[in-house]
Amino acid sequence: MVEKGVLNGVRVLTLEQVHALPWGTGFLADLGADVIRVESPDHLQDRKAGPFPGGKAGEEWWNEAGNLVYYGTRNKRSLCMDVTHPGGKEVFLKLVEKTDIVTDNFRPGTMQRFGFDHESLSAINPRIITLSSTAYGYTGPWRRAGSRARTVDAACGLSYLTGYEGGPSMRASNNYMDHSVGNNVAYALLLALYQRNRTGQGMRIDLTMLETGVSAVGPAILEAQNGITRERLGCAHWWKAPHNVYPALGDDRWIVIVVSSDEEWERLKIAMGSPDWADEDRFATVLLRWQNRHALDELLGEWTSRHDDVELAQRLQRQSITAGSCLTAQDLVNDPHLDARGYLWEFPNPQAPRVGPRVFAGRPFRDPGNPMAITKVAGLGQDNAEILSGLAGLSSADIEGLEADGVIFGAPRPDESPP
Amino acid sequence: MPGILSELRVLELTHRPSGAFCAKLLADQGADTIKVEPPGWGDQSRHEPPFIDDEPHPDRSSTFLAFNTNKRGITLDIEQAEGRNLFLRLAESADIVVESYPPNRLAELGIAYSTLSAANPRLVLVSITYFGQGGPYASHRGDDLVSQAMGGYLYAVTGSASMPPMGTALQQMEITAARNGAVAVMAALLRREQTETGTHIDVSAMEAAVSTPSGLIHPFTYTGRNPHRGGSDGNVMDGMHLPTLDGEVTLTTAGTGGRPMQAWAEFLEEPGLLDPKFATRGGRMEHWEDLHALVAPRLAQWTNLDLMRETMARGLVIGLVQTPQQVVESPHLEERGFFVELDHPEAGPLQYPGSGFFIDGENAMAATRPAPRLGEHNVEILGGELGLSLRELGLLRAARVI
Numbered sequence: 001m002v003e004k005g006v007l008n009g010v011r012v013l014t015l016e017q018v019h020a021l022p023w024g025t026g027f028l029a030d031l032g033a034d035v036i037r038v039e040s041p042d043h044l045q046d047r048k049a050g051p052f053p054g055g056k057a058g059e060e061w062w063n064e065a066g067n068l069v070y071y072g073t074r075n076k077r078s079l080c081m082d083v084t085h086p087g088g089k090e091v092f093l094k095l096v097e098k099t100d101i102v103t104d105n106f107r108p109g110t111m112q113r114f115g116f117d118h119e120s121l122s123a124i125n126p127r128i129i130t131l132s133s134t135a136y137g138y139t140g141p142w143r144r145a146g147s148r149a150r151t152v153d154a155a156c157g158l159s160y161l162t163g164y165e166g167g168p169s170m171r172a173s174n175n176y177m178d179h180s181v182g183n184n185v186a187y188a189l190l191l192a193l194y195q196r197n198r199t200g201q202g203m204r205i206d207l208t209m210l211e212t213g214v215s216a217v218g219p220a221i222l223e224a225q226n227g228i229t230r231e232r233l234g235c236a237h238w239w240k241a242p243h244n245v246y247p248a249l250g251d252d253r254w255i256v257i258v259v260s261s262d263e264e265w266e267r268l269k270i271a272m273g274s275p276d277w278a279d280e281d282r283f284a285t286v287l288l289r290w291q292n293r294h295a296l297d298e299l300l301g302e303w304t305s306r307h308d309d310v311e312l313a314q315r316l317q318r319q320s321i322t323a324g325s326c327l328t329a330q331d332l333v334n335d336p337h338l339d340a341r342g343y344l345w346e347f348p349n350p351q352a353p354r355v356g357p358r359v360f361a362g363r364p365f366r367d368p369g370n371p372m373a374i375t376k377v378a379g380l381g382q383d384n385a386e387i388l389s390g391l392a393g394l395s396s397a398d399i400e401g402l403e404a405d406g407v408i409f410g411a412p413r414p415d416e417s418p419p
Numbered sequence: 420m421p422g423i424l425s426e427l428r429v430l431e432l433t434h435r436p437s438g439a440f441c442a443k444l445l446a447d448q449g450a451d452t453i454k455v456e457p458p459g460w461g462d463q464s465r466h467e468p469p470f471i472d473d474e475p476h477p478d479r480s481s482t483f484l485a486f487n488t489n490k491r492g493i494t495l496d497i498e499q500a501e502g503r504n505l506f507l508r509l510a511e512s513a514d515i516v517v518e519s520y521p522p523n524r525l526a527e528l529g530i531a532y533s534t535l536s537a538a539n540p541r542l543v544l545v546s547i548t549y550f551g552q553g554g555p556y557a558s559h560r561g562d563d564l565v566s567q568a569m570g571g572y573l574y575a576v577t578g579s580a581s582m583p584p585m586g587t588a589l590q591q592m593e594i595t596a597a598r599n600g601a602v603a604v605m606a607a608l609l610r611r612e613q614t615e616t617g618t619h620i621d622v623s624a625m626e627a628a629v630s631t632p633s634g635l636i637h638p639f640t641y642t643g644r645n646p647h648r649g650g651s652d653g654n655v656m657d658g659m660h661l662p663t664l665d666g667e668v669t670l671t672t673a674g675t676g677g678r679p680m681q682a683w684a685e686f687l688e689e690p691g692l693l694d695p696k697f698a699t700r701g702g703r704m705e706h707w708e709d710l711h712a713l714v715a716p717r718l719a720q721w722t723n724l725d726l727m728r729e730t731m732a733r734g735l736v737i738g739l740v741q742t743p744q745q746v747v748e749s750p751h752l753e754e755r756g757f758f759v760e761l762d763h764p765e766a767g768p769l770q771y772p773g774s775g776f777f778i779d780g781e782n783a784m785a786a787t788r789p790a791p792r793l794g795e796h797n798v799e800i801l802g803g804e805l806g807l808s809l810r811e812l813g814l815l816r817a818a819r820v821i
Binding site for chain 1: 423424444448467468469471472473481482484485486550551553554555556559560561562564565566567568569570571573574575576577578579582583584585586587588589591594595596598599600601602603605606607608609610612613614616618619620621622623624625626627629630631632633634635636637638639640641642643644645646650651657658660667668669671673674727728730731734736737738739740741742743744745746747750751752754755757766769770771772773774775776777778779780783
């Protein structure tokens, strides 16, 4: 648990898989909540998902995945326990008495089958906040459908509008919706805690990926009701030109340049050394530049392709032109700006000594009142004993009994297949 | 139910969608949110197409309407001393100020965090910019596309491997920066309950973009390989979009108990999918054109909603590639009561997306008011609440302060 965090004293029990919900509870963990990830020994996909050093899983693969540090179990505790076993269920319900928030991302119906639905938990602890993060929600005809972040990217309207100019629709991202939903999970849970400080009441939150996605494409939703359709434009813009990605010197190097006004266009012309083509009438106004944007992009691209993207973007910025290099992950790891801002976090995970220290993306916001850092990454079942004795009040004999009965685990089952 | 944040007041002083969307997230939970716009022109997005009924009009921009729900609006020229005085008076009783000026601009105007905080120590100031308040790029100019590029997203995520980088539509890095800002604001409000002091939050859209893929930085530091765009190229079963009778769909191999081709062969009644060359992911990628030739004609016989219903019944996982129109008409969203109707005097009644979560079965999105017209609440707020007389308001108007 993160010391002196604003959420010290808040406990979260989370039955979570994949990305969206672990990303969301990760914010609470970073802010000092005691987030206990209750992991099933039969669903270790997240621990198998990697990445692993050099792309190869080691002998203790279950504690080595980079995703665990990035969001899976960082600043959380791990209780590896089969909650479908009566002994595991009993422990889970004991923990609920001392818990503020229970979150899950099962399909609707599963928590009820376990006896962990909101009504049952709130009978044990009336202050409990529950949040279920699902694809489509607890009501409506699609409530039983499964999802991937990509299928919700599709269903919310974002994929349809994304694509190269004149080309087919493309999924915007394999996991942007997971990320976006995770942020919404964190927002909803912090709202719930804020509200509970006033009312003393718990609540049940039904949060969906589809609806979080639709809430992010509001302009297109309003346009659709008015019969307006957006064309796919790739990196081009509805009214700005130049506004695109242009080739730069080197293999697969690119630069983005954006011009919003005549003044900016004049500055760009000077930066290019005032080539004759730039003074042609067909590029003289905002409207003409947009109408002739394909020719403009081609000519501009010929110029950019002779320059190093990083140097050129820096130079254009010095001349008050909006530009940016198309950075790779490697560029970002070595980026002086991110370095100066302390955005990248290096962490040596004591639970995975073979891995050694690695660099991770940090949080995109700074608040001196709420500093954040990685303080631990929970290995599988690492905190079983501490949680069971400290919180559930079990004796060491009880804990040994649970181990012997196959309820709690400190490592995968012997027959578990490695990744 | 009054919104969770209904006891709070937010002042919004922003220029880009990220700030507007962050303030909207707070307004949609009931916070009394006052959007402060420059007199005459207002928020830049008022002037950006598309417009409702195609009529260019500062109250008809779809982006402005979508990102400014549940806010009140005043005009105030904070470049003028009198405008700054009025802003400071409003800030004295505000809980949160959301701003997106270039770093140091507030200081140049004499309303830096230190000044605001001296007047109101409980104030939470959140600054959302493209590159953050400090660092070598702090003064750089940005927009959503630049954030996608500098944040590593453009290179790695959306497009095809054999094509130039291509980004995500609809300014999603602005949205992501805003969502991070809202999380940070809530954490700061909870901290304020313990300390009685506010804070200054620094949100960077470039960093928000870096954090968006589930892995960008650490896959590189673990494997030495740069994540690269093209993840859906040639991926018939787990990435591509395929046409249906009335739209498009994207398939997955999820929900098939580890036997995807058997499950899909049975569902699509296409035994060709059982060919051993499609048995592994690698095989499916290698022979993707053959696979596409078998799958596409079968899918083309289905309508989207029938396909969704029948795959769901069998536990298969698909995604309908819905048009915004199909989203608006979604029977699922209608049954859930997701959309909230707001009637705008210029744009008319429209269905607005909710917040993405329901609390105790109720849509958590406030439905107080549509986006404000320019200066709509000047008299109500500057007159009624700050106590300026109509004569004073007239003077300020003549001096273009409001």
